[in-house]
Amino acid sequence: MAGQDRDLRALFSTNDRSVQAAEAFTNRSAQWEAVAAALTQHLLHVGAPGFDPEDLEEPRSHVLVFHGVGGIGKTTLSRTLEAALADVGRRPSQWGAPGWPADRILPVRIDLARSAGTDFEQIVLTIRAALTRIGRPLPAFDLALRRYWEVNHPGEPLEEYLRRGGLGFRFGQALPQQMQSALADVAQALMLPGTVGSVVGQVTGALIGALREHRRTVRALAGCARLADLLEAEPDLDALSFYPHLLAWELARIPEGKRVVPVILLDTFEDIGDRTRRDLERLIQRTVWLLPNAFWVITGRSRLQWADPALQGQLDYTGPAAWPGLVHTTVPAARTPTGADASRQVLIGDFSPEDCDDYLARRLTRDGRPLIGEAVRQVITARSHGLPLYLDLSVARFLDLRRGGRTPQPGDFDHDFPALISRTLSDLTADERHTLRSVSLLDAFDVPLATRAAGLAHEAPAQRLTERPFIRENPFGLWPFHLHGLIRSAVRNADDTTDDRWTEHDWQQAAQRAFTALGEQHQAASGPDRLLLVACLRQGLRLARDHRLDLGWLTEAAWAYVGDSVWEPLAPPDTDHTGLDTAADALVELLSALARRQHQHRSHTVARLTTVIDSRLLPDDLQHMALYYRAKAHRDLGDSPASRTGMQAVADGQGRLAPAARRGLAHLARMAGDFPTALATARTLGWEGRHHRVEGDIWWPHGNMDRAAAAYAAARDEAEQHGVTGERGNSQAHRAFALAFTNPAVADDELALAEQLLAGVDLRATTLITHIAALARDAGRTDADVDDHAQVLRAEIRTAGVTYLELALDLALAFHHAVRGDQDQAATTITRLRENTRGGDFAYYSDIAAFMAGAAPAHPSGTRWIDGEPAVRQRWRTLVTARHELLRIGPTSA
Incomplete structure (x- = not known):
C-alpha cells in the first residue's frame, strides 16, 4: 500500500515538484494476523446456531484492543485495517489473504480524537449510516432513533445534520429515507391513517400498545422482547446508548445470504475522557456490550480496564467474567495466541530497524529513488528507537533543512523533538507527569522507587504510570519497569515547552531524591545481595556523576563491590564526560578501570588509575583503593619497585586495604625469592590479608x-x-x-x-x-x-x-x-x-x-x-x- 496516499503536509513543505511525498505504511503483519484470527473466531461464533444477540449475560469476546505509546502508528494501523477490510485490493502486500468472503464484512471507522469533535450521537449515527449499505430498513432501531431525534433536535432535519457532520458524504443520504420507510411500514401495519405515518409520536404510542397486547399485526417486531420498554423510556442520551440492542436484534434476523458483520474501528480511544470522568466511556462500553454481533477493534494509548472489577459502578459491565479476553495479561501481537482464551489486548511494538529504514526510504522519493540518503536514514533509525512518530518528525526536519538551502547531514538528526514530550504528557495527570519526569532519571524502577524519586506520599500515580504503554516491563528484572528509550531521551533532553516544565533546580532535586532512594534500597537489603548492589551502583554512579552529587552511600557500596572480586561492568552509559571534575567522576573511572582490567592490558589499567590518583578528588580510603590496585597492576606487569612503593603506602595508611597491601608485600618478597620473609609475613595477615592463599603461593x-x-x-x-x-x-x-x-x-x-x-x-x-x-x-x-x-x-x-x-x-x-x-x-x-x-x-x-x-x-x-x-x-x-x-x-x- 506504500505510496497510494499522498502526504499533504510533506507535499506543501517544498517547492520541488520532483519530490514525491507519500504516506508509507510499513509491515504490521503481526497486528493483521491478530485481527484475522480474532475476526475469524468471531464469525464462527455469531454464525453458530446457539448465538443469541439478546443474551445480556454471556461473556463478550468480540473486542480486540491495540494500545501503544503516542506516535507508534495506531491511527495508521486503524486506517489501513479499514481499507484492507473494505477492499481486498488495498490490503498491504505483506499481509496474508483473509479467510472470509469480502462481502460479509462491513468496516466502519470512527475517530474519537478531540479534534474530530465526535460525540456519542455521532458514534451511533455513524454505525447506523454505515448499515444503510445493507439496503434495507431496520425498523425497531430506526423507529427508536427517529423518536429520539425529534425530541432532542426539534426542527432540525436529520439530513442536514448528516451533511454537516460529513456522514452524508461518507454514506450517502439513504438513512433518512430508510427511517421514513420504516416509520411508514409500522404505521401501515398498525392501520393508522396515512397522514399520521410521519408523526413518530403517534406511531410509537400505537406500536407500544400493540406490542403490549401481542397483536398479530406487529408480530414482525414482537420478537424483540425489549422494544416496548425502550420506546416507553424517556428518549434521552442514556436511552440512546441502549438502542444498539435493537441493532443487534435487527442484524441477527437478516436472511443468511444477506447477513453482514460490522467491524467497528474506534480510534484514539484515549480522547474520550480520563480515568475519573467515564461518562462517554460508559455510553460507548454499553454500546459495545449490546452489539455483540459486531466486531470491535479499539486503538488507543492505554489498555482497556473493562475487566477490572474495581470499575463496578463506573461502568455497567465489568470484571474478568464479563471480558475474559481483556484481563491484564498484555502480550505482543506476534505472540498472541488464537485460542478462545487468547488475550485481546495487544501492545503495539516499535518498528524494527529494517522497517524504519524501509519507511524512510519510501516516504520521500525522487524518480523512484529515496530522497533521504542511507547515512541519514541510519542515524534517524538509531535515534528513533523504532517509534514511527520520530520518523515523521525527522522527515519534517529533513524538509525544513532543505528549505533552508542546504543538504541535510547525518549530524543534523542527533536531535530530540519537543513534540514527543507534549504527545506523551497530554493525557497524564499532574502527579503522573511529575512521576514520569522523575523516573526518566532512572534506567529501571519499581513502584516504590518511582514514588520515592518523585517525592510523593502515595504510590497511586506511579502505579497508574506503569500501566501506560510507554512504560516497558521486564517481569524478571530487579526493577521491572523502564521508560521507552526515545521518550526518556525526549523528556530528559528536548526543550520542554509545557506549562509545568521543570527548572534545572527541579531536575537537581529529583536526581537527589532518586539517588537517596537507591541508597535506601541498597542499605535496606536483609543480607548480601550482589544483584541489588550492582544495580544500585550502576544507577547511583550515573546520577552522582551527571548531577554532581556527593558520594554518600556510594562509598560503602563501592567497598562492597570490590570486596567480592566479581567485577561486573559498572560504567554508566551515555556519558559525554571527557575529564574528571567531581568525586563521582573519579569513582566512576576507578570502578570502571577495576572491572575493565579483566579485559584490558594492565598498562591501560595503570594509566587509568594514575589519572584517578592524580586528580585527588576521592576521599582517602578510596584513594588507597586506587593506589592498591595500581600497585597490583604494576606487579602483574613485572614492575616490582613501583608495586612495592604503592603497597607500602597503602599498608602505612592503616586503612581497609592495609592487610591486602601487606599481602602484596609478601607476594613481592616471594617474587624476589625471599621465601622466609614471605612466610613470616603471611602468618601475620589473617583472613583480611588472605593468609592461607599466600601460604599456598609459597609452598x-x-x-x-x-x-x-x-x-x-x-x-x-x-x-x-x-x-x-x-x-x-x-x-x-x-x-x-x-x-x-x-x-x-x-x-x-x-x-x-x-x-x-x-x-x-x-x-x-x-x-x-x-x-x-x-x-x-x-x-x-x-x-x-x-x-x-x-x-x-x-x-x-x-x-x-x-x-x-x-x-x-x-x-x-x-x-x-x-x-x-x-x-x-x-x-x-x-x-x-x-x-x-x-x-x-x-x-x-x-x-x-x-x-x-x-x-x-x-x-x-x-x-x-x-x-x-x-x-x-x-x-x-x-x-x-x-x-x-x-x-x-x-x-x-x-
Whole structure:
C-alpha cells in the first residue's frame, strides 16, 4: 500500500515538484494476523446456531484492543485495517489473504480524537449510516432513533445534520429515507391513517400498545422482547446508548445470504475522557456490550480496564467474567495466541530497524529513488528507537533543512523533538507527569522507587504510570519497569515547552531524591545481595556523576563491590564526560578501570588509575583503593619497585586495604625469592590479608604440592564462610594448579570445581591460571597437543598483559618436556625463563625448570628456600618421575 496516499503536509513543505511525498505504511503483519484470527473466531461464533444477540449475560469476546505509546502508528494501523477490510485490493502486500468472503464484512471507522469533535450521537449515527449499505430498513432501531431525534433536535432535519457532520458524504443520504420507510411500514401495519405515518409520536404510542397486547399485526417486531420498554423510556442520551440492542436484534434476523458483520474501528480511544470522568466511556462500553454481533477493534494509548472489577459502578459491565479476553495479561501481537482464551489486548511494538529504514526510504522519493540518503536514514533509525512518530518528525526536519538551502547531514538528526514530550504528557495527570519526569532519571524502577524519586506520599500515580504503554516491563528484572528509550531521551533532553516544565533546580532535586532512594534500597537489603548492589551502583554512579552529587552511600557500596572480586561492568552509559571534575567522576573511572582490567592490558589499567590518583578528588580510603590496585597492576606487569612503593603506602595508611597491601608485600618478597620473609609475613595477615592463599603461593614453588593444596583449600573454605565469591574461585583455581602437577585424575575434579566457582565471575587472570593448570595436567601426553595449546595461551596472556602468568606457562611447559625426556626443549624453556626473569622477580622459576630436568641450574638465582635447595630439587624431580611412571612412556634421563 506504500505510496497510494499522498502526504499533504510533506507535499506543501517544498517547492520541488520532483519530490514525491507519500504516506508509507510499513509491515504490521503481526497486528493483521491478530485481527484475522480474532475476526475469524468471531464469525464462527455469531454464525453458530446457539448465538443469541439478546443474551445480556454471556461473556463478550468480540473486542480486540491495540494500545501503544503516542506516535507508534495506531491511527495508521486503524486506517489501513479499514481499507484492507473494505477492499481486498488495498490490503498491504505483506499481509496474508483473509479467510472470509469480502462481502460479509462491513468496516466502519470512527475517530474519537478531540479534534474530530465526535460525540456519542455521532458514534451511533455513524454505525447506523454505515448499515444503510445493507439496503434495507431496520425498523425497531430506526423507529427508536427517529423518536429520539425529534425530541432532542426539534426542527432540525436529520439530513442536514448528516451533511454537516460529513456522514452524508461518507454514506450517502439513504438513512433518512430508510427511517421514513420504516416509520411508514409500522404505521401501515398498525392501520393508522396515512397522514399520521410521519408523526413518530403517534406511531410509537400505537406500536407500544400493540406490542403490549401481542397483536398479530406487529408480530414482525414482537420478537424483540425489549422494544416496548425502550420506546416507553424517556428518549434521552442514556436511552440512546441502549438502542444498539435493537441493532443487534435487527442484524441477527437478516436472511443468511444477506447477513453482514460490522467491524467497528474506534480510534484514539484515549480522547474520550480520563480515568475519573467515564461518562462517554460508559455510553460507548454499553454500546459495545449490546452489539455483540459486531466486531470491535479499539486503538488507543492505554489498555482497556473493562475487566477490572474495581470499575463496578463506573461502568455497567465489568470484571474478568464479563471480558475474559481483556484481563491484564498484555502480550505482543506476534505472540498472541488464537485460542478462545487468547488475550485481546495487544501492545503495539516499535518498528524494527529494517522497517524504519524501509519507511524512510519510501516516504520521500525522487524518480523512484529515496530522497533521504542511507547515512541519514541510519542515524534517524538509531535515534528513533523504532517509534514511527520520530520518523515523521525527522522527515519534517529533513524538509525544513532543505528549505533552508542546504543538504541535510547525518549530524543534523542527533536531535530530540519537543513534540514527543507534549504527545506523551497530554493525557497524564499532574502527579503522573511529575512521576514520569522523575523516573526518566532512572534506567529501571519499581513502584516504590518511582514514588520515592518523585517525592510523593502515595504510590497511586506511579502505579497508574506503569500501566501506560510507554512504560516497558521486564517481569524478571530487579526493577521491572523502564521508560521507552526515545521518550526518556525526549523528556530528559528536548526543550520542554509545557506549562509545568521543570527548572534545572527541579531536575537537581529529583536526581537527589532518586539517588537517596537507591541508597535506601541498597542499605535496606536483609543480607548480601550482589544483584541489588550492582544495580544500585550502576544507577547511583550515573546520577552522582551527571548531577554532581556527593558520594554518600556510594562509598560503602563501592567497598562492597570490590570486596567480592566479581567485577561486573559498572560504567554508566551515555556519558559525554571527557575529564574528571567531581568525586563521582573519579569513582566512576576507578570502578570502571577495576572491572575493565579483566579485559584490558594492565598498562591501560595503570594509566587509568594514575589519572584517578592524580586528580585527588576521592576521599582517602578510596584513594588507597586506587593506589592498591595500581600497585597490583604494576606487579602483574613485572614492575616490582613501583608495586612495592604503592603497597607500602597503602599498608602505612592503616586503612581497609592495609592487610591486602601487606599481602602484596609478601607476594613481592616471594617474587624476589625471599621465601622466609614471605612466610613470616603471611602468618601475620589473617583472613583480611588472605593468609592461607599466600601460604599456598609459597609452598607450591617448593614442590610441596600437598601442603600448598591444603592451604588453598583452607583459603577457599574461609572465603565461602565470609561469602566472598571471587576469592573462593581464585583459591580453588590455585588449588587445581598445584594438584595438576601430581595426579591428572584429581586435577580433573579440581578444575571442574574451579570452573563451577568461577562461572559468572569476571576474573581473567584467574581463568588463565585454570588454563595453565589444564596444560600441566596434560603434561607428558602425546595426544594432548600441549605445545599448540601453549601457543594459543601465550597469546591470550600477552593480550592481558599479565607478565607473571607467561612465566607460569613456561614452567608447565618445562614440566611437560621433562616428563617426555625432551632435553633440547627443556633447555630452550629454561633459557627463555632465565631471560624473562633477569629483573630478579621469579628468577627461581629457571631453577625449578632445571630441577625438573634433573640438572643443576647453570645460573643459580640465589633464592632463599625455606628448607634448602636439595629438598626442593628432590620434590620437583619426584613429581616428574611420578608422572613418567603414570604415563609409562619410557625411561627418562637422570
